[in-house]
Amino acid sequence: MATEPIDLEAAGLCTDAYGSAIGMPQLCDAWFGNQIFWLLIALVVIYFILSRIALPRISAILSERQGTITNDIAAAEDLKAKAHEAEAAYDQALVDARLEAGRIIDAAKADMKADLEAAMKKADAEIAVRTAEGEKAIAEIREGALAAVKDVAKDTAKEIVAAMGGNADARTVTAAVNARMKG
Amino acid sequence: MADETQVVVATGADVAHGAESGLVFHPMDQFLVKPIFGQAGDPVFWYTPTNVTLWLGLSVLAIFALMVLTTSRRSVIPSRGQSVAELSYGFIYKMVEDITGKEGLKYFPYIMTLFMFIVSANFLGLLPTAFTTTSHIAVTAVLGFAVFFAVTILGFVLNGFGFLGLFWVSSAPLALRPILAVIELISYFVRPVSHSIRLAGNMMAGHAVIKVFAAFAAVTAVAPVSVAAIAAIYGLEVLVCFIQAYVFTILTCVYLKDALHPAH
Incomplete structure (x- = not known):
């Protein structure tokens, strides 16, 4: 803003003697040509900057980013699928191991059962042998005892008969004892 | 004779200048077009480099810095500057696509040019002592009429006389249609007038109001209020700068849509 009086003729009718605005400088038609001329130049320059350099470049950046994101998502999905596969394989291995363990346990059980049965049989057989031996011994003892009882009974009967004053016939006494023993 | 008028004008100017009182109001002086070189009061011809030239050039540089320099590394993970450039690209691209459809996308560079010019000129104008090129009706009228003529010519080229269907509201009752056609035509x-005056008026009003409040700051008693008011209006102007650029651009898209799809 000039403070000195200026040449009004040259400045046109839009400023006063001090260079201040009269009314709205926007409506000063003496300046329209200048503004329009420089504006058109500026617009053309901006248009070429944008359409030749900036917009294709930004568009390329954006599509490159989109591509990168898409690729990354695809890679992530691949990795996810691989992880699922690995998990499935792990589960399978776990199931297999369980089955194997079960099989081993069953086999061990069967072995043990077989061993046990064999041992039981052996033991039973031995027990049977021993029992038979025992019974035989008992039978012998019983027979021995019976014979002894017969002898003792004959002797006792002979003695009793003699004591009572009878003449004990050995054959008669024996027959009598045998008859009694049977009864 | 010449001296006498000089004197009369000078005294009138003295009063306007408030040379005697404390208050000096020159809210419109910021809009004066002045040659950059030479003295104040030198004649302004159409080719003279003026403050208009300077601030238009700064707008061009700002756009170059924002859209070209920040994107020079073309990084997939953008820097702050690059994301602003991408944001403005995506903002206008989506606007054009949403309003005009896929067919309008080939006019995207023109609309982007308009938006980037208006938004950068508006924001540069907010710098103290700056000259706001978009506050001048000569500038916005060029933009507004350029859009108007481009859309009208494009409408006739693409649709032939079918473009006149824009004025014939086929969804209205037949009796009303001629009346509506007149209204639509008016x-x-x-459109170009409101389109350009809306932008220039908004920019001019805000800057002038700030300047008026700035003049009051010379009076000690009201200076704090005045400074607070300047800050508040400045904040409002920041919003207005973007909103007016947005409004201008979106209206351009709407007009373009009329040219591409004139049927109601």
Whole structure:
């Protein structure tokens, strides 16, 4: 803003003697040509900057980013699928191991059962042998005892008969004892 | 004779200048077009480099810095500057696509040019002592009429006389249609005027109001209020700068849509 009086003729009718605005400088038609001329130049320059350099470049950046994101998502999905596969394989291995363990346990059980049965049989057989031996011994003892009882009974009967004053016939006494023993 | 008028004008100017009182109001002086070189009061011809030239050039540089320099590394993970450039690209691209459809996308560079010019000129104008090129009706009228003529010519080239269907509201009752056609026609021709005056008026009003409050800051008693008011209006102007650029651009898209799809 000039403070000195200026040449009004040259400045046109839009400023006063001090260079201040009269009314709205926007409506000063003496300046329209200048503004329009420089504006058109500026617009053309901006248009070429944008359409030749900036917009294709930004568009390329954006599509490159989109591509990168898409690729990354695809890679992530691949990795996810691989992880699922690995998990499935792990589960399978776990199931297999369980089955194997079960099989081993069953086999061990069967072995043990077989061993046990064999041992039981052996033991039973031995027990049977021993029992038979025992019974035989008992039978012998019983027979021995019976014979002894017969002898003792004959002797006792002979003695009793003699004591009572009878003449004990050995054959008669024996027959009598045998008859009694049977009864 | 010449001296006498000089004196009369000078005294009138003295009063306007408030040379005697404390208050000096020159809210419109910021809009004066002045040659950059030479002295104040030198004649302004159409080719003279003026403050208009300077601030238009700064707008061009700002756009170059924002859209070209920040994107020079073309990084997939953008820097702050690059994301602003991408954001403005995506903002206008989506606007054009949403309003005009896929067919409008080939006019995207023109609309982007308009938006980037208006938004950068508006924001540069907010710098103290700056000259706001978009506050001048000569500038916005060029933009507004350029859009108007481009859309009208494009409408006739693409649709032939079918473009006139824009004024024939086929969804209205037949009796009303001629009346509506007249209204539509008037509103169509008012478009470039409202389009350009809306922008220039908004920019001019805000800057002038700030300047008026700035003049009051010379009075000690009201200076704090005045400074607070300047800050508040400045904040409002920041919003207005973007919103007016947005409004201008979106209206351009709407007009372009009329040219591409004139049927109601």
